[in-house]
Amino acid sequence: MANPNEVLTPKLTPTQFKRLGQFIHTNYGIQMPESKKVLLEGRLQKRLKANNLEDFTQYIDFLFSKQGQIRELQHFVDAVSTNKTDFYREPHHFKFLREEYLPEFSKSKNHVKIWSAAASSGEEIYTLAIELREYMEEHRGFTYEILGTDISTEILQRAAKGVYEEKRIEIIPLHIKRKYFLKSKNRENKSVKVNKVLQQNLKLRTLNLMGSLAGIPNDFDLIFCRNVLIYFNRKVQEKVINALCAKLKPGGFIFLGHSESITGITAPLTQIAPTIYKYTP
Ligand SMILES: C[S@@+](CC[C@H](N)C(=O)[O-])C[C@H]1O[C@@H](n2cnc3c(N)ncnc32)[C@H](O)[C@@H]1O
Known part of the structure; x- marks a missing residue:
């Protein structure tokens, strides 16, 4: 009963x-x-x-x-929306940025413009900012700007706060943690906050990749669009990838997530490394 x-x-x-x-x-x-x-x-x-x-x-x-x-x-x-993300997720992308892309790029330019198109709670953006800050220390005069967008306003509010559980930054080397994160004074709470310096040159805004991208600039050097295309079917993926290409400077790069690819998609991209593509219009 x-x-x-x-x-x-x-x-x-x-x-x-x-x-x-x-x-x-x-x-x-x-x-x-x-x-x-x-x-x-x-x-x-x-x-x-x-x-x-x-x-x-x-x-x-x-x-x-x-x-x-x-x-x-x-x-x-x-x-x-599903917002799973991590600091240094897919570390080979950041290795490529640090060891290959930036040294080559900075031979002719000193300002890099990056779009994180499914930024989630900000770990991807702050990982990029750490890498760029570190690069700037060795290369005076080099600057960057990052735009972070996501469909979820709530998750972007978390990104804007930049507060994370301490265990989420375990993967980051100690000297980098000390430089870019502040531990909460409340020792029971075990959280960290990103150093304000990582929030400089950073803009966040809500954006649906399926909607109009008219308000987004079209001169990015790099677009990170990782682990969002997997939720879309091929037709939508093709539409979004081509819309992203239109936002890149010729020779710019798109980074996709580990289980995403452009196989079967018509787009002006050339694969450079696994999940890294160059815009070749
Ligand atoms: C799994 S997370 C990936 C986060 C990060 N890029 C990474 O790789 O760690 C996917 C993000 O895509 C966002 N998303 C889903 N559909 C979207 C859409 N149509 N436009 C923009 N963002 C979307 C979700 O809100 C979520 O934060």
């Missing part, structure tokens, strides 16, 4: 899941196969609670209402 005191957790019906899945795919490129139903349901249950709604029928009506599009859509996007 059902326990009358038991609180029933709201469930997504197959039709509701399909509707939300199609909306997510059409607007944000992210695929929502059946295997993601439990994940989506769990994440959106928190949104039901936050809005004091009883079930998904009420939630969907609200989300697609005029008010909902203003008040809930960004929370919905935040809940839908």
Whole structure:
């Protein structure tokens, strides 16, 4: 017999899941196969609670209402996106930057412009900033700027704070940690904050790679677009990659995630190393 005191957790019906899945795919490129139903349901249950709604029928009506599009859509996007990231994720990209790209680039130029197009909570941006700062110490007069964008405003707010659990920077050598991170005074909390110097020359803004990129400059030297294309189908990947190419200077580079490639995609790119491509229009 059902326990009358038991609180029933709201469930997504197959039709509701399909509707939300199609909306997510059409607007944000992210695929929502059946295997993601439990994940989506769990994440959106928190949104039901936050809005004091009883079930998904009420939630969907609200989300697609005029008010909902203003008040809930960004929370919905935040809940839908997967933000896994790390400092020095895919270290060969930073090795390439340090040992090959920057020495060659700085023979003729002294300002590098970088876009992290799925920046998540900022680890990728701050890793880049550390590398650039280190390079600048050895090369006086060299400068950089970084633009970090992501579809999730909430995750970018975390990036802007630059506060991380101490264990997340374990991978970073001690002398670099000392230079670029400040330990929290509260020893129970075990967190670190990035040194302000890493937040110089850095801009963050919310951006959907599936939407208009009209407000994004078109003179980047490097674009990091890592571990986001995997959520898109080939057609969307091709569209996004070509849109990114249009934002690069000729000879600029695109860095993709470890399980991403441009195989089967028509784009003006030449592979230089695994997951590193040169824009060759
Ligand atoms: C798995 S994280 C990757 C973070 C980082 N680039 C890395 O490789 O560690 C993927 C990020 O892509 C963002 N994202 C997903 N769909 C997007 C879209 N259509 N436009 C912009 N960002 C998107 C998510 O919000 C998430 O923060």
